[in-house]
Amino acid sequence: MPGVIGVIQATETVKLIVGKGEPLIGRLLMYDSLAMRFREIRIRRDPECPICGEHPTITELMNYEELCGLAAPAEVA
Amino acid sequence: MAKTQQDFLAEARQEIPEVSVEEVAERRKRGEDFILLDVREKDEVRSGYIDGAVSVPRGFLEFQIAGKVPETDTDIVVYCAGGARSLLAAKAMREMGYTNVASMAGGITRWKDVGHPVVRERQMSTEQLERYSRHFLLSQIGEQGQSKLLDAKVLLIGAGGLGSPSALYLAAAGVGTLGIVDADVVDLSNLQRQVLHTTDRIGTPKTESARMTLNALNPDVQVRTYNERLTTDNVMDLFRDYDIIVDGCDNFPTRYLVNDAAVLLRKPVVHGSIFQFEGQASVFKPYEGPCYRCLFPTPPPPGMVPS
Numbered sequence: 291m292p293g294v295i296g297v298i299q300a301t302e303t304v305k306l307i308v309g310k311g312e313p314l315i316g317r318l319l320m321y322d323s324l325a326m327r328f329r330e331i332r333i334r335r336d337p338e339c340p341i342c343g344e345h346p347t348i349t350e351l352m353n354y355e356e357l358c359g360l361a362a363p364a365e366v367a
Numbered sequence: 368m369a370k371t372q373q374d375f376l377a378e379a380r381q382e383i384p385e386v387s388v389e390e391v392a393e394r395r396k397r398g399e400d401f402i403l404l405d406v407r408e409k410d411e412v413r414s415g416y417i418d419g420a421v422s423v424p425r426g427f428l429e430f431q432i433a434g435k436v437p438e439t440d441t442d443i444v445v446y447c448a449g450g451a452r453s454l455l456a457a458k459a460m461r462e463m464g465y466t467n468v469a470s471m472a473g474g475i476t477r478w479k480d481v482g483h484p485v486v487r488e489r490q491m492s493t494e495q496l497e498r499y500s501r502h503f504l505l506s507q508i509g510e511q512g513q514s515k516l517l518d519a520k521v522l523l524i525g526a527g528g529l530g531s532p533s534a535l536y537l538a539a540a541g542v543g544t545l546g547i548v549d550a551d552v553v554d555l556s557n558l559q560r561q562v563l564h565t566t567d568r569i570g571t572p573k574t575e576s577a578r579m580t581l582n583a584l585n586p587d588v589q590v591r592t593y594n595e596r597l598t599t600d601n602v603m604d605l606f607r608d609y610d611i612i613v614d615g616c617d618n619f620p621t622r623y624l625v626n627d628a629a630v631l632l633r634k635p636v637v638h639g640s641i642f643q644f645e646g647q648a649s650v651f652k653p654y655e656g657p658c659y660r661c662l663f664p665t666p667p668p669p670g671m672v673p674s
Contacts, residue, residue: 292560295639295646296532299613302637302650303533304540306611307519308512314649315656321646333649336661341630342653343661351599351627354620358666 291323379454382461385472391444392483401442404432406456407475411448413510415485417478425452428459434506439464446471446478488514495587499541513541517587522546522609524597524625526573529615529639531563537613538581538588545581546609548593549573597621602628612636619666626651626659 305311318333341348403420412422423431445453453470460468488510502508519542523530526549551573553564568576574592581590606628614636616622629636635652651658
């Protein structure tokens, strides 16, 4: 199952490098391997996004374990 | 009555206007919109061509031109080595309905003689031409695309379930530099899906195992291994060296770290994630499209979604 997504990632990377085709920018591809169905939803840049929005509040890196509510780096998988 | 080569050229000159290299250079300088068509053989093109020219060898002209230049009223200047083949090619195009075709007198030889620049793709070895031959059959890739792949630097976060297939296919395609970040060692339970690794490498760092597999597949690829965890201390310096980040992370803190670093450094992230039988993929190109935070502004509570 990860095989399909991994190859899709490789394909998108090649497309970005050679500059051809339509990359998945602004699209979320969703794959259900049991039903064997792909579907796609449009995703948009959020103008309120704290890092890439109109008025970003994040200008440097932070403590990500803390962000995710995990106690210590050792507990991260 | 049999035609001589002079006859062919004379007939072509009657129908096809010739333009000088100076005129072509002037038009380019003014930013005019026209197509330069190079009708020389592939090996001639490889030794240097005019930047931006479309290559269709004379032998394939009738078969490929419509695909490369679909509009028959496009402004086209054809060139070859000396200005003769381009005349014949332009005449053939006229017969195919192209109404605005001229031939560059003197060809690229004259172009170079008066000092105008030519560009070359990287020179590929015979082995590389054979290895990537299936890419050259695809107009979207071709030799120019292959050159771009060989020049590209891609960083893979994780050499596990997602990283394995993407690393394999990127190496096969000839991405010149592949960086791999993974702090883990190969474990037996990985081998159910992590196809980059092998049974005899259990206990070996995944980055090392990856390097072995990828170099065996394609020695053209420079594999740079980072047998360490991605942290706030190393991420910025690491990302700076690469063009594209491929996110095969298996945990949320790293996903947010990757996202933030990529946005701050303006690097595109090819995102992939899997959970049981479902998967997702997208491309986050900073400021052109959403980033990971636009999609998932807050991480899930700990324990809700296993990494």
